[in-house]
Amino acid sequence: MHTRDLIDLAELKPSELQDILRFTGFIAQNPQYYRGNAEHKIMATLFYEPSTRTQMSFQAAMLRLGGRLIGFDDPDNSSVAKGESLKDTVRVISNYADVLVIRSPLEGAALAASLYSRCPVINAGDGGHLHPTQTLTDLATLDNAVGRLDHLTVGLCGDNLNGRTVHSLVKTLSRYAGNHFVMISTPELALPGYLLDEITRGGSTYARAETLEEAIPALDVLYMTRIQKERFASVDEYERLKDVFVLDRAKLKHAKSALRILHPLPRVNEIAVDVDDDPRATYFAQTEYGLYARMALLQRVLEHTDRAVPTAPADTHKARCTNERCVTSKEHYLPRLFKETDAGLVCRYCEQLSMNNGQ
């Protein structure tokens, strides 16, 4: 990888993403070949919010490579909660570890951490912003279980407006040729316009479907996500529509036999339990591909062994990001980094448009 850290999957060159996916496939075939590759290396998990699933997946990946673990997953129960800055925590823990895996409710926290770390930083989720290893997991699952990332008809069923993993998957698949997306949700929960633009710009196409039943026969891939009850327009709407977006065995009858059903998990009830034993249910295997993808990623970032603290970048503008969920709203020493776009200044941490440009 040309970057030391994995903050955003979009920063990887296509050849680098390809390399990690191919490597993941090799590992999936013979995981035991790689079991000494992180020996004597320490991975620190800095989980500022609990996420047992993601944390255990990283931990298992590191252990499968022969590595070791330190970390915390409950900042209330730690000196981290005693007002210490993210910078200080990262400066100290990167003295102990060879790779940091960070999860935070604050958008841009992983990028902020990478500015002060002596070792590579992997973003394990920064608020509603990015979760690149989930997307890597999804891609590795398609690559291995479907066999390709292009010329796919991909159904996106559930909350396409707020689903971070859906957005990231759409963005990445739009870079491959000939994909067609079928969005299956209420109009209120449709994909944001900027993503529709990305789809068409990349040469992919999309359509909308009002029910899962109507969409399912054409699909190669069905990516399910949960719609939270409070995201429906009204209680009436919820009662009327709640079953329309639930996958069950009956709806699967008209699906292709080669369909692959993915879900980022945890699920609640958007996939009925009776689907689990259908050979098209791929969501549990998906977590196994996630393990191998993280093993591949860890090996790649551990190739960076320079332990110098990066030189902190200078402010690019005097503006302050106005997004309250941005890491800069809590960590005031962070350099002010913005990109100039047609719409105005965009914060480099959270990628939101700043509302007080140039002040």
Place this chain on the structure above:
Amino acid sequence: MHTRDLIDLAELKPSELQDILRFTGFIAQNPQYYRGNAEHKIMATLFYEPSTRTQMSFQAAMLRLGGRLIGFDDPDNSSVAKGESLKDTVRVISNYADVLVIRSPLEGAALAASLYSRCPVINAGDGGHLHPTQTLTDLATLDNAVGRLDHLTVGLCGDNLNGRTVHSLVKTLSRYAGNHFVMISTPELALPGYLLDEITRGGSTYARAETLEEAIPALDVLYMTRIQKERFASVDEYERLKDVFVLDRAKLKHAKSALRILHPLPRVNEIAVDVDDDPRATYFAQTEYGLYARMALLQRVLEHTDRAVPTAPADTHKARCTNERCVTSKEHYLPRLFKETDAGLVCRYCEQLSMNNGQ
């Protein structure tokens, strides 16, 4: 072992139990001989209720074999609490691990987990139901510190009505020849009738004693448990009896020199601290035998390397278990499994009689 999982010690064939106990004895003599036997293996601890003692004992056992650890011990601090089913958690984590150790406040949770796991499951306590590795610990202690499991006079002092570990020990020792049990408790806290039946059916015998003092001279083994204050019939009764069931140095005066005092720990004050230095106090050594017993057990279950998800069994009856503490009361997708007995249908998960048979 003929079963992949260890849910209930009673499922082991006598020869299998014998094998594990003998293996435990070998390990106790040279623990370092076994230190690479779980290399590259991962044990996941799924502790739905905290139990530091049990968890650390399993963890130390796995580490002493060269294995690695993942897990959680605080479900409130995890995605597990976000409404995910036990099934999904087990399906996912068994993708990461080679053996699952599960603890739950729900009766039958370990059996339920084993239906969906790709790797062996060990029951580390399922509510008030079973705790087989505690019993294995007790047996290993007798086998090593006393030298036999038969022809023993075993005092059971404390809460014999509610003590899960006492019940399990009595059940297992009743299968060996010539044991005699002396129950030392209030009448209200006597052993349940079905266990008295098991004792006599197996050819063992029992007697009752009202005080520890009266019983102690005849004992080869004294198994102490705590009586919770609220378990006495009244406050008066508690005040009158509380010291009768406390072991101290004075009461030990008339005991055999070969007596072995066991306790599942933690103790509160039912054994006075001045007993700790008596050579007959075996309860701390017991925890060390527990370590070796778990090392033996882990090695045996890790011999099962088939990673297929078991085929879920079909419902045996239409009944629902009516026990609120049964895992089926929370996890509704579980197959309904019952045994028919003279008294009615008995739930296979919690082993309680179901109250709405056949509905």
Place this chain on the structure above:
Amino acid sequence: MHTRDLIDLAELKPSELQDILRFTGFIAQNPQYYRGNAEHKIMATLFYEPSTRTQMSFQAAMLRLGGRLIGFDDPDNSSVAKGESLKDTVRVISNYADVLVIRSPLEGAALAASLYSRCPVINAGDGGHLHPTQTLTDLATLDNAVGRLDHLTVGLCGDNLNGRTVHSLVKTLSRYAGNHFVMISTPELALPGYLLDEITRGGSTYARAETLEEAIPALDVLYMTRIQKERFASVDEYERLKDVFVLDRAKLKHAKSALRILHPLPRVNEIAVDVDDDPRATYFAQTEYGLYARMALLQRVLEHTDRAVPTAPADTHKARCTNERCVTSKEHYLPRLFKETDAGLVCRYCEQLSMNNGQ
């Protein structure tokens, strides 16, 4: 080491301290040479209060030596909270581990633990009493980053009255030749008199300064600590003085180029963030020396392989310690151990003068 345990740095012979510091320096140069030296060994962390920083430092040190980890850091979430005595916990966990690292809010807890442990005990902080590995970290930092422990002019800026790490550092440096201490604090927060006596008794000298600015030009070492707001004599005093004891880039202008700035961390705002990139800022490197110092210490204590439980010492007096923060106030079975001094009986656990001598 002539003692098995590290409870108080003052118990080490000068040659032993010297050995550990020299060993630390070797490790700092080639940490990878030592990476198998604790293979197959288990370190248990018994953290009765959370201290993520200290715990992770010990964990990383043990892992860097190839060792393994068990432990807890949240007693509320453990059977430890269910009324189990420290003695029982230590007796059990020392059956599982090769070294115990204990942290407790109770003064003397590590000494108490060492009386019942089958393996070496390291004090990772016992209330406001001792924190020997922090002092070891400080000394290793001076030894490596400054190059000597004698003939130094050491500024102590912050809360010199309550700072446990400051006291311990002063005590130890007073044993080396020709050190000069400059105390930079409010009069209310000056070093306690008994420490001033230790300084002069050892042949070192001291002076007071009212501001950081005034003191800084002469310093070889500046040891910064935080003053909590409520430690100032009044709110007015706080407002008047709060900036006087804050180190920033401006105040650094008149400092020597060879100055080394230390801080036990975490900091709040007593060192401005703009100091971090100054080459004299040594507080992050200090945490790395702390890692190497703990690696050295762990190797030394792991040389003790006798696993016998120590013979508990007998009461030296009938007195009870009257310090409510002393471990003996909670753990009543502990032997009553006192030293006779001119001022009266001093408790061996918490080193406080007992108020009811001889009762």
